[in-house]
Amino acid sequence: MGATGYRVRWGTVSGSYPHSSPVLPADARQWSITGLVTEQTYYVVVQAEYNGLWGPPSEEDSAVPHVGAIPWDSGDARSIMSRVRYVTNSAADRGMLDVIGPDERIYSDEGVRHSDTYFDLKSFSLITPQFGFETPLRGRGLITPVGKRIS
Numbered sequence: 001m002g003a004t005g006y007r008v009r010w011g012t013v014s015g016s017y018p019h020s021s022p023v024l025p026a027d028a029r030q031w032s033i034t035g036l037v038t039e040q041t042y043y044v045v046v047q048a049e050y051n052g053l054w055g056p057p058s059e060e061d062s063a064v065p066h067v068g069a070i071p072w073d074s075g076d077a078r079s080i081m082s083r084v085r086y087v088t089n090s091a092a093d094r095g096m097l098d099v100i101g102p103d104e105r106i107y108s109d110e111g112v113r114h115s116d117t118y119f120d121l122k123s124f125s126l127i128t129p130q131f132g133f134e135t136p137l138r139g140r141g142l143i144t145p146v147g148k149r150i151s
Contacts, residue, residue: 002026003048003055008033010044014060017045030103032073036065072101077111 006024008031009017021031036042041064045057070083084099084107098108106113 004051005049007047007049008044009047009057010042012040012042014043017043023049038065038067040064072103075112077107080107081109
């Protein structure tokens with residue numbers, strides 16, 4: 001049987017996880033740890049719960065939050081795109097820039113695209129099935145001004 005919940009545990013020493021998230025639903029796919037100190041290494045594990053019993057922790061992973069990191073957790077396209085342009089040194093006048101976030105949404109200067117929009121490598125196009133459009137892309141992420149309707 002599957003898990004009935006999960007928790008995320010973390011700390012600043014490998015193998016020691018004094019901090020813990022609340023019990024998350026079994027279908028949770030992400031959870032944000034807030035209040036971390038920048039430039040500090042954090043070690044993280046996930047544990048599955050089954051009706052109140054906890055399984056062993058997952059393999060340990062580590063990460064270092066950096067000053068100026070892209071604020072993916074905000075979901076705010078404007079602040080995400082501003083930081084992406086700063087980090088990648090992409091000037092605002094170089095055309096439209098699309099970025100796929102860790103939440104699999106596509107962020108742009110125009111906002112956030114639907115999660116079922118995707119990039120097709122064969123046609124080098126952005127496919128938007130819910131609207132029936134295929135938008136060919138030209139080099140470096142610039143979108144052509146007119147999309148081609150697909151059936």
